[in-house]
Amino acid sequence: MAKPPKNAISPTRAEDYPEWYQQVIRAAELAEPAPTRGCMVIKPDGYALWENVQRTLDDAFKATGHRNAYFPLMIPLSYFEKEAEHVEGFAKECAVVTHHRLEPDGDGGLAPAGKLEEPMVIRPTSEMIIGDVYANWVQSYRDLPIKLNQWANVVRWEMRTRMFLRTAEFLWQEGHTVHATEGEALEETLQMLEVYRDFAESYMAMPVVTGEKTPDERFPGAVHTYTIEAMMQDGKALQAGTSHFLGQNFSRAQNIKFQDKDETEKFAWTTSWGVSTRLIGGLIMTHADDDGMVVPPKLASTHVVILPIYKSDDERAEVLEYAESLKGELRAKTFDGKPLAVEIDDRDLRGGEKKWQHVKRGVPLRVEVGPKDIAKNGVFVGRRDAGKSVGTGRDEFLATAADTLAEIQGGLFDRAAAFRAEKTHEVDSLDAIQDLFAGERTAFARVPIGQSDEATAFLKQHKLTRRCVPSDSHDGGPCVVTGEPVAKRVLVAKAY
């Protein structure tokens, strides 16, 4: 194998950020473009990240009183005609099933046959079908609340796709709840926003701004949409999760009514909330570097990879025994309440190549052991978040491994938070905002800016979007475009 280049990923972030992103995914074997247009194949290491995301979030959903269920993939077309704003929001990107058979096309190929009386839409989201089912389930206040989630695939026919961030099909979870009162539904919406924030920050080590979407950025049909927005390493914003208070809009469209304690009939209050495989894109763009992926220890399937180094069969036997005993002792330690996940990589590959594979995969800790280390009862440890490997005593390593993982987890968050802090600005004038985003520049700007057409046109012209009104936004000021008073600053950024 050729000596690894100065950086394992080419181009680097500075050279070509979008291409760097694709190359990290390729080098870490997370995913690849699929034969189906706009779709991706999620490879085992990428899917393992998603499984870890799922497990953690699923526990959090259950701990907050939710259960899982499953609703159909295909939604009769007529259901989409019920909520006008909602269909307007999704009509342009719906995959439609129109036939239920294949027949020879008379030319050696196949053609669709068996035309359906009513076409079916592949769910772009499931409000329209789940609400219809809920309408049957809800009769009395005793039937409420309903708090369900589903893990599912959805299809949105996107024209410009990018692996994990925007694909025609993606995997997600969608929570759908029904409540007797507005207050309870609002509380649910905000509770799930907090579940997302905590997950993003505590597990993904990805700091997020929580806030409410401005009307132009709301989920189609929602009364309030709350979001978590993260800053990627190129200074752009990524919407990483949303929680929608749907008010009575969907319950009116779908006739979700109940008899309340006071014996009057009322429309229910509904919410929905979701995160998707897009989170994996966020993870990459928050932590990966010019050497490849960096996986936060709490989401890693492998915390420590042990690389045995030897030249002869005799050495091999000795080194593997040492490696196995090290593995056993490491697995007896716990991190984040679970035993350390340890892998011994004894594949027949050159040491340098093997080491670089694990660097590119983003394994938090690499441990090289060879006869010289064994003689000293030592190990040679490389931290993915630090520069070079260092020798240390075996016992010392064992005693500190779990703490080191916690330190890496915390360090990744701190680094990302410091980066965001540095690139976040309070902006109070048109000149300042134009300067901040001049050319290809990126940043998070907290700006008093209104909802007027002029303000929107200004943002569009600079390829900016309103990300949200941050939860901690309490001061306002005159709109930087129109001068009209604005109650709270808006987070403005270029976005994925």
Add this chain to the structure above:
Amino acid sequence: MAKPPKNAISPTRAEDYPEWYQQVIRAAELAEPAPTRGCMVIKPDGYALWENVQRTLDDAFKATGHRNAYFPLMIPLSYFEKEAEHVEGFAKECAVVTHHRLEPDGDGGLAPAGKLEEPMVIRPTSEMIIGDVYANWVQSYRDLPIKLNQWANVVRWEMRTRMFLRTAEFLWQEGHTVHATEGEALEETLQMLEVYRDFAESYMAMPVVTGEKTPDERFPGAVHTYTIEAMMQDGKALQAGTSHFLGQNFSRAQNIKFQDKDETEKFAWTTSWGVSTRLIGGLIMTHADDDGMVVPPKLASTHVVILPIYKSDDERAEVLEYAESLKGELRAKTFDGKPLAVEIDDRDLRGGEKKWQHVKRGVPLRVEVGPKDIAKNGVFVGRRDAGKSVGTGRDEFLATAADTLAEIQGGLFDRAAAFRAEKTHEVDSLDAIQDLFAGERTAFARVPIGQSDEATAFLKQHKLTRRCVPSDSHDGGPCVVTGEPVAKRVLVAKAY
């Protein structure tokens, strides 16, 4: 509430078996027909069963060296033209996506728009797309084996559907592996059959016959299809899982080639294997009774439900405290390597109604506690697999609860195995087989019967199918229809 009827489910199994099945699903709240034709909504209790199935099987897949990945839902139509037998097998039941937009139809409604250049088929199974991806991954013997699984939804446009057993969309797992040698691929195929057998028998308490499908019942395109076949309580067979040795059929169609150690280029050997939400149907039809669902303890989300009984607020406080302490002590016990799952049901419902709900849900153990039990330091215990509840000491119950669950698990298997043994017959003549299946009669017949058209016509006439050549079938005899020699007896039955 009205006094519960003699049996909680009406009709009973004896009165109307198919309707009983639907009513058990309804009473246990496992699923319901969906608004989408031929599809179902899997309700929380039904989905929890599927989650328990998933978790157990996923562990078994990983323990045998498999990893999960995810491939696209939509397969370009042209891919289906590659393997003739395969497309022949699925062409009649394919949902086809032909458009990617909705537009106003000029009549107040919506219509499909944006016609695709190439239609897409919703996967009925994923050989055609996964094999295409594998063809890129496989270059050298070093790239083999590939052992992946995916948990996914698939669509097969069935005309006659029945919840869990046959629905247009269903959830499943599909394993897809690639090997360098025929022997290794065959070993993989049989290993996964054994994983399925062990899961069916050890977790579902559902005895199965393992065997190989006869050519007429093979998976389209397979060289060998192995199956696990279970007997339902109506004496019919349910194909519960299949494992396919695909030989080089798909690798030739899809060009999955590798350079072997001997430096020659060879086609790889592939397998695929799957089980689906159909297993839940098998679980119901193996164990449920005229009072509703019966969940084997190893797949139960709730092992023990505690029903507090009281008349006043003072009593309530005392009873709930007792119930909570009982719950705490139960959760410190383990069954099948996990803490006992315990639920206290303190809903404001009449005791009888509440108790019957848990009977219908199939919770293995119900514990009623009221002031009189507390005075005696006792509990009143109902086993779902036995007739009436009995009083016992609190300490005795705690000491034996886990063993009782194991006894229930074993008892369910034994009961099903005894039922199957009683209804399984060695049959050696046409008269005997006609007698065995006369009218609506059902059974498992182990018969020497060949593959001739006459034999097939005879079976069809009696609504019988060849289920498999059982693994333990070693004797044969003259075909009961044609008299031609048959090497091994075939399992023949009416089937779902």
